[in-house]
Amino acid sequence: MKNRKLKTSAKLLLFILLILLVIIVFLLFKKDDKKDTKKTNNNEQTENNNKKEKPSEPVKPKNxxxxxxxxxxxxxxRYENYDNANPGLCRDEVIKRVNSGLDKTWYVDVEPTDLSKGNLVIVNKLHYVDQNFEPDxxxxxxxxxxxxxVKDAHDAYVELYNAAKADGMNLIITTSYRNYGFQSTLYYNxxxxxxxxxxxxxxxxPGYSEHHTGxxxxxxxxxxxxxxxxxxxxDEYKWMQNNCYKYGFIQRYTDENQYITGYQPEAWHYRYVGKDVAKYIYExxxxxxEYYAYFVEK
Ligand SMILES: [Zn+2]
Incomplete structure (x- = not known):
């Protein structure tokens, strides 16, 4: 009898312990749950705070x-000023003219050309070379x-000459490099x-001639x-029009670009710029x- 009582008490105790264990486990889980929720809330709040601190920048209006x-x-x-002074021009024409310096005064708003550009130097009515400059x-x-x-232009011309000759053309150079004195005599005559x-x-x-660059x-x-x-x-001119870019030359002064360059068209005058640049300008x-302003000076 005593034995059975003891057995029943032990069973009861075990049962209570089991219940307690379940309750403890349940409470522990609940606590973790709360922690997680708190964490998430904190994160959301931080994000909200960040948003408040850094208001999204207003989209800059495009010009x-x-x-x-x-x-x-x-x-x-300069685009804006030129546009205001010359109403009615389309966007690209304003850009073309200003990049080419048409908002400046030829032979007045001048600067020495950047000789570090080598074969891509620009010499025009706004860029000059020094009186004593001589390509080396x-x-x-x-x-x-x-x-x-200059050597690169020489080599390219020989290649061009031979290709033209193979097509039955007979080209001859009338003038090439001119120093300051030579140009001065020509111009003042x-x-x-x-x-x-x-x-x-x-x-x-004098000083403003592309011939001075060699x-x-x-x-x-x-x-x-x-x-x-x-x-x-x-036929030689027609051949040059269709082929000179392949050898690195461009016709510098055309009817179409007279208002940009300030020179009457010159069918005979060609400038060496290298094959890639000549091809780009041609195409x-x-x-x-325009090429210089966008690709070389920039
Ligand atoms: Zn010339």
Missing amino acids: KYEDGKYYLEKNLE NLVSMSGYGNGYL YVNRDGQESADTYSAR LAVDLSTPSLTNAFTEFIYT NNITYE
């Missing part, structure tokens, strides 16, 4: 030039015509003959008496001024 192909942020104020790697063009070109305003439309002032050639064919008036009608039909 009307920003989507232009050759847009340069540093020129924005001039090579004689003897066998192809008059004068000298024209000024004396036609007056400065007129001379400026077809002859460069990167430009004037071409003719042996049969012509006046290349300035006749070269444009030759995109832009002036060297």
